[in-house]
Amino acid sequence: QKEVEQNSGPLSVPEGAIASLNCTYSDRGSQSFFWYRQYSGKSPELIMFIYSNGDKEDGRFTAQLNKASQYVSLLIRDSQPSDSATYLCAVYDATSGTYKYIFGTGTRLKVLA
Amino acid sequence: DVKVTQSSRYLVKRTGEKVFLECVQDMDHENMFWYRQDPGLGLRLIYFSYDVKMKEKGDIPEGYSVSREKKERFSLILESASTNQTSMYLCASSPRGADTQYFGPGTRLTVL
Secondary structure: OEEEOOOOEEEEEEOOOOOOEEEEEEEOOOOEEEEEOOOOOOOOEEEEEEEEEEEEOOOOOOEEEOOOEEEEEEOOOOOHHOEEEEEEEEEEEEOOOOOEEEEEOOOEEEOOO | OOOOOOOOOOEEEEOOEEEEEEEEOOOOOOOEEEEEEEEEEEEEEEEEEOOOOOEEEEOOOOEEEEEEEEEEEEEEOOOOOOOOOOEHHHHHHEEEOOOEEEEOOOEEEEEE
């Protein structure tokens, strides 16, 4: 069973700090990696995607991918109370020839004002 | 602008009823997905479709069926609703290949 693991949290950080969210995955054939933000009662919205090893920055968000260690992380700089949400890591499974995405159960982030 | 819509935000049905959940996307995407999301279990794939009239079972297809007669529309059918199908149902679409999924607003279904 291919898996994506996340710490459920909550991860609490003070306003203005860096929040670091981590995700590990089991399938070495995974090609694409996504971070979604989900506010309570709402649907997931895409924040970042990354395909290659290394860092990818978009505003206050940085995604980091290490395929050798099979982990992907999301850094949120200058965290704001509005960043308080559940963050879902998703991995695209290309090995089976289908179009399946595998989601982690999410990490709940709380940014304290 | 990317848009995925779902027919209802909230739905209450009785045990044994046949339930239809509809999803429409306007992005000409080939792939469409139905998930359910439950606390502590994350998003679980029920069915997906990569073309009109094509469907593939996901991880938890039991008790569900789907229909895709037109490219933009993907329907989830609960043949005989049961209380354990009370959940948040999320529809998503994506273009062919390894790319991002776009989610609809979700339907919170309660089966009494």
